[in-house]
Amino acid sequence: MTPYVETKPNREQSLSLKKAIAVLRCFTNDMPSRSLPEIVTATGIPRTICYRLLSTLEDEGMANRDPATGRYSLSMALFAIGSTALETNKLAATASHYLSALSAQTQDTVLLIVEHEGAGMCISRVDGDFPIQQNALSVGKAWPIHVGGAPFCILSFLPDSQREKILSQPLDALTKHTVTDLNKIRARIAQVRMQGYAVGHEDALDYLVAIGAPIFDHLEKLIGAISVGGLTQRYPPERIAAVAVLACEAAAAISAKLGYRLSQPDLVTKNTAFANPLTTHTMT
Numbered sequence: 297m298t299p300y301v302e303t304k305p306n307r308e309q310s311l312s313l314k315k316a317i318a319v320l321r322c323f324t325n326d327m328p329s330r331s332l333p334e335i336v337t338a339t340g341i342p343r344t345i346c347y348r349l350l351s352t353l354e355d356e357g358m359a360n361r362d363p364a365t366g367r368y369s370l371s372m373a374l375f376a377i378g379s380t381a382l383e384t385n386k387l388a389a390t391a392s393h394y395l396s397a398l399s400a401q402t403q404d405t406v407l408l409i410v411e412h413e414g415a416g417m418c419i420s421r422v423d424g425d426f427p428i429q430q431n432a433l434s435v436g437k438a439w440p441i442h443v444g445g446a447p448f449c450i451l452s453f454l455p456d457s458q459r460e461k462i463l464s465q466p467l468d469a470l471t472k473h474t475v476t477d478l479n480k481i482r483a484r485i486a487q488v489r490m491q492g493y494a495v496g497h498e499d500a501l502d503y504l505v506a507i508g509a510p511i512f513d514h515l516e517k518l519i520g521a522i523s524v525g526g527l528t529q530r531y532p533p534e535r536i537a538a539v540a541v542l543a544c545e546a547a548a549a550i551s552a553k554l555g556y557r558l559s560q561p562d563l564v565t566k567n568t569a570f571a572n573p574l575t576t577h578t579m580t
Contacts, residue, residue, distance in 0.1 A: 315341055316349050320358070320370070325437045329362070329369040378436065387511070387520055388420050390553045394546045395422045398524055402539055407523040409446035409508070411454065412438060414462050416447030419520075439500055442467050442481060443474055445508030446523035449494035452485040453510045453518040459485075473498040493540045494521075498528060505531040507540050509547035514555025522547045 322330060322338040332350065336343045350368055353359035357373045391408050399406040399422040408420035415438035441447045441462060451459060467476040475481055488494045494508040506525035513519045524543050525531065531539070 312349075315339075315345065316353065319346065319349050319353070320374070323368075323370050325434075329367040331365075331367050335368065385419065387550075387554070391420065391511070391520075391522075391550045394550050395420060395522070398422075398522065398542060398546045399424045401542055402524055402526075404524055404526040404530070407446060408520060409450065409523055410520040411441065411450050414441060414465070415439060416441050416444065416450055416521075440468060440470065442476070443470055443500040444496040444523065445494050445506030445525055446521035447500075447508070448484070448496055449488060449508030449510050449521040450518065452488035452494060470500055471498055471502050475499060493544055495536055495540070496525070503528050505536065507536065507543050509540070509543040511547050511554070512551045512556040516556060519554070522550075
């Protein structure tokens with residue numbers, strides 16, 4: 297994470313609260329617990345102030361301290377606050393039925409991804425019935441936006457200025473299949489925009505294929521993407537093509553519910569599972 301940098305707040309801001317938020321943000325999926333020295337290093341906030349902030353967060357039930365190790369972690373109270381935020385998220389609520397329908401059709405994991413601070417964050421997940429499911433991306437976790445199905449789909453449909461800002465940053469290679477060459481990335485973006493969906497083939501995780509389809513709101517603004525996929529053995533080219541159609545139909549149905557005027561409105565009703573989410577036709 298980026299260390300806390302003290303700036304002069306305006307009259308409506310609290311400097312102490314900004315520091316407390318910096319402390320909270322240093323806890324991640326990769327580092328769910330930290331010692332006081334680790335928090336000081338991660339945030340750049342002086343040790344004494346960090347200790348007072350952590351003591352306050354612990355007293356308010358927002359953080360836990362393990363008495364045996366002295367390490368801090370976030371509490372379930374913050375999970376409750378995050379869950380409230382998801383409940384008020386119109387995209388997550390609208391997409392729920394369609395994610396379940398797509399998962400039932402494909403028997404694979406379906407994710408709802410949004411852009412957050414230049415990454416693709418999962419805000420909803422539905423697991424399929426196939427015995428082997430991918431567990432890499434749970435709710436609240438984020439992936440680099442230049443990999444995968446839905447994250448790369450989001451990258452492809454972002455406004456040019458926002459996309460170029462992301463591409464100006466260092467791009468990590470997560471597997472041997474990750475593309476970091478900007479010319480190749482831009483060529484892939486052009487292809488995604490032309491065909492309407494993205495396919496991540498082992499570029500985020502080995503042995504995993506993911507298909508991403510974009511979701512737009514009533515202002516024709518990209519607000520997220522659906523991801524569906526599974527093991528490479530389950531996704532030969534013909535299945536990728538078939539599931540891509542289903543993913544695009546689900547994304548189109550969600551977009552229509554959000555007020556987006558589709559250029560091809562028949563996509564919404566072509567698949568009866570998305571016209572009526574309680575009706576499913578399973579793929580094997």
